[in-house]
Amino acid sequence: VKDDANVTLWTQYNVSTYKGADPGAYTNYGINTVLYGNADTCAFKDGYNEFTMFATEVRGTTASWIAKNGLTEYNIVIQKNNRYVNHAKDLFVDNLKKSTSITNINVVESDRETFSGSTKSISIGDTSLLRSSGALPSELLNGGYLIKTVGNSIFVYAENSSDYITAISDLMNELFNYKYLATSETSMDFNSNLQLKQIDKVVNPSFSFRNRIADMDMLDGDQAASLGYSNSYEWEMSSQPHAMCDRYLNYDNLKGSHPTWFQEGQDKWGQTQHQLCYSAHGSQSDYEAMVNETCLEIQNEINEAGNSWVFDNSNNPQFTIDLSMQDNWYQCDCETCQRECSSSGIYGSYSGQQLHFVNDVANAMDAWLTNNKPRLHCTYKMLAYQQGQKAPSNIAYSLNENIEIQFAPVKIDMSKPLAPTGANAEHYQDLKSWVDLFNSKDNVSVDNISVWYYSYSTNNIVPINDYDAFQETYKNIHSLGIRKISNQFITNGTQLTSFQDLSLYLKAKVMENVNVDLDLATREFMDGYYGVGSSKIYEYFQLMKSNMASTYTENTMFDTHDSKTYWSKTGVNDLIKLCDEAITNIENNETNEEKGNYGPYKQSLRKDIYQAYAKSLIKRGLAYPCFCTTQELDEIREKQEAAKIRPGYYGIWAKYRNLPINEAAEKIK
Numbered sequence: 001v002k003d004d005a006n007v008t009l010w011t012q013y014n015v016s017t018y019k020g021a022d023p024g025a026y027t028n029y030g031i032n033t034v035l036y037g038n039a040d041t042c043a044f045k046d047g048y049n050e051f052t053m054f055a056t057e058v059r060g061t062t063a064s065w066i067a068k069n070g071l072t073e074y075n076i077v078i079q080k081n082n083r084y085v086n087h088a089k090d091l092f093v094d095n096l097k098k099s100t101s102i103t104n105i106n107v108v109e110s111d112r113e114t115f116s117g118s119t120k121s122i123s124i125g126d127t128s129l130l131r132s133s134g135a136l137p138s139e140l141l142n143g144g145y146l147i148k149t150v151g152n153s154i155f156v157y158a159e160n161s162s163d164y165i166t167a168i169s170d171l172m173n174e175l176f177n178y179k180y181l182a183t184s185e186t187s188m189d190f191n192s193n194l195q196l197k198q199i200d201k202v203v204n205p206s207f208s209f210r211n212r213i214a215d216m217d218m219l220d221g222d223q224a225a226s227l228g229y230s231n232s233y234e235w236e237m238s239s240q241p242h243a244m245c246d247r248y249l250n251y252d253n254l255k256g257s258h259p260t261w262f263q264e265g266q267d268k269w270g271q272t273q274h275q276l277c278y279s280a281h282g283s284q285s286d287y288e289a290m291v292n293e294t295c296l297e298i299q300n301e302i303n304e305a306g307n308s309w310v311f312d313n314s315n316n317p318q319f320t321i322d323l324s325m326q327d328n329w330y331q332c333d334c335e336t337c338q339r340e341c342s343s344s345g346i347y348g349s350y351s352g353q354q355l356h357f358v359n360d361v362a363n364a365m366d367a368w369l370t371n372n373k374p375r376l377h378c379t380y381k382m383l384a385y386q387q388g389q390k391a392p393s394n395i396a397y398s399l400n401e402n403i404e405i406q407f408a409p410v411k412i413d414m415s416k417p418l419a420p421t422g423a424n425a426e427h428y429q430d431l432k433s434w435v436d437l438f439n440s441k442d443n444v445s446v447d448n449i450s451v452w453y454y455s456y457s458t459n460n461i462v463p464i465n466d467y468d469a470f471q472e473t474y475k476n477i478h479s480l481g482i483r484k485i486s487n488q489f490i491t492n493g494t495q496l497t498s499f500q501d502l503s504l505y506l507k508a509k510v511m512e513n514v515n516v517d518l519d520l521a522t523r524e525f526m527d528g529y530y531g532v533g534s535s536k537i538y539e540y541f542q543l544m545k546s547n548m549a550s551t552y553t554e555n556t557m558f559d560t561h562d563s564k565t566y567w568s569k570t571g572v573n574d575l576i577k578l579c580d581e582a583i584t585n586i587e588n589n590e591t592n593e594e595k596g597n598y599g600p601y602k603q604s605l606r607k608d609i610y611q612a613y614a615k616s617l618i619k620r621g622l623a624y625p626c627f628c629t630t631q632e633l634d635e636i637r638e639k640q641e642a643a644k645i646r647p648g649y650y651g652i653w654a655k656y657r658n659l660p661i662n663e664a665a666e667k668i669k
Contacts, residue, residue: 064152067100067194076107079125087222088164089124092172099176101192117151124156143208147171147201160208165225174199180226181528182501209484210511212504228508244276245326248297260286263332269644273330278353282336295364302373317376323358324383331387351384352392358382362400383408384434391433401443407431408452415465415555417472435480450484451477454557455503465548465555470507475514485511532589533582540578547571625664626656
């Protein structure tokens with residue numbers, strides 16, 4: 001079926017024959033029936049000639065064109081008042097224009113469109129066009145999405161609004177081979193003619209909520225969604241996790257007037273910390289006042305939001321309130337807490353005491369919401385973290401249905417899987433204890449549990465070797481029935497040489513499908529990211545993993561690599577050789593012909609450009625030359641480690657930051 005010819009189509013399928021079929025009805029359907037009915041060939045008649053084509057020659061083609069010579073008759077129809085749909089629409093329109101050179105695309109935000117066989121639209125979201133098309137399936141699970149061609153239209157729909165960009169990225173891949181690998185690493189086909197394709201895809205991801213925690217300059221929300229992550233919880237009010245003493249019950253402001261609410265002491269490193277006392281040192285009236293004050297602070301926060309976009313853009317606005325402990329290695333050790341949190345105490349554990357407090361706040365807040373903000377739904381989150389990682393053995397009260405436990409095994413060995421046996425078996429059993437507890441209660445279930453996992457080290461020299469472990473970890477989390485997962489990556493801009501882009505890419509793919517072929521996904525990423533250098537970088541990656549496995553006994557967040565076990569000189573030289581070979585392959589693939597408006601593109605020819613920008617940054621006070629020797633940097637690091645502070649070249653440690661420019665110039669000479 002070629003171009004826009006008015007084709008009379010008939011198809012032969014087994015013993016059934018469809019002759020003289022209406023082209024408007026069968027242009028998109030008759031072919032599909034044959035192809036997916038396992039027929040070998042299709043027969044066509046164009047009014048003059050009859051011809052036969054093999055099924056593989058016409059698979060997925062139609063007689064309609066989304067773009068023809070840089071023009072389009074298609075409308076983009078979007079759901080009203082949904083910011084995620086709007087983001088997806090903007091991404092699609094921008095890249096469709098780039099791919100096809102279309103300049104004008106009509107966007108319709110309407111609930112009055114009605115589908116017909118002649119409609120030429122791309123519908124995004126829960127539109128009236130979608131509802132009248134019959135395209136919406138019943139098998140969407142786990143926040144899944146669909147992409148479906150019906151007649152001359154394509155429909156994109158997602159159960160979770162935050163998945164629309166993921167779905168649109170998938171559609172662009174189907175239409176013009178769009179691929180998003182990392183920040184500034186995007187590719188697509190370019191052709192002013194773009195044919196409508198037959199697409200019938202339903203994606204049910206392994207995890208409905210798939211989050212990454214990383215610096216925004218590494219990957220913003222829309223970029224993360226293009227990889228396959230959920231953008232975020234739709235509306236998360238609590239921007240600062242596990243910080244109760246800073247956010248709702250501020251230690252500095254309240255310790256004088258409410259001393260029973262807090263306890264101060266030393267953590268395991270001997271540093272002075274403060275933490276909430278969830279028993280109020282045994283005073284029931286003080287405890288009730290602590291619950292009430294927390295509720296008042298949350299209510300003030302909600303009221304300050306007023307009629308913000310949160311309420312304007314949803315019929316069911318949601319806030320997530322983080323009620324977790326302060327983020328330190330100290331817990332209240334007053335006499336009451338020790339008694340109540342002991343194995344024979346009324347709470348049985350530190351986590352049981354925290355959970356009781358969160359539950360009381362949740363019950364009080366829900367009562368307030370019913371009377372004051374009936375449209376608003378709140379989730380009350382508590383981190384199962386550090387001293388509170390393991391679930392209490394039992395609780396004697398009903399749990400609020402809106403509580404969420406976020407399991408965060410901060411001391412896990414990331415080079416080993418989270419599994420019932422092995423190095424991380426204890427952490428696995430702690431997670432399972434929460435699953436068992438919540439599945440045993442009436443108002444909650446495993447759906448109230450999420451996992452916060454880790455792929456980084458606070459020591460910026462130690463790379464995390466979790467590539468051969470995290471897929472099994474995700475599978476084991478999934479097998480427990482958990483469908484919400486977050487993974488924390490580098491958050492301070494360091495370690496970017498540790499294949500961070502690859503790590504972000506692969507974890508997104510495994511969150512979408514825990515059974516994905518990880519090695520194939522790795523090779524696909526490297527082919528797109530490194531081009532002709534990918535085969536050598538793949539070898540480099542495998543050798544790097546092998547070296548790390550042989551020299552690091554564990555990969556924990558706090559691993560400082562004190563074992564004095566180093567890679568051999570031969571091993572390091574092998575890594576350098578592979579890098580050199582990759583660079584050679586890339587340079588040999590370059591030509592002297594410069595295409596584009598921003599050349600030269602060979603790095604060796606861009607020296608003058610880089611020098612000009614460096615000088616400009618220095619003049620504006622945004623950069624400075626540094627003359628530290630390797631020995632000086634080592635000395636700085638040793639002093640920082642001795643003082644137990646974050647290592648790095650910053651603040652008072654940045655020796656040459658304030659060096660006068662004339663002195664710097666003399667040193668350069």
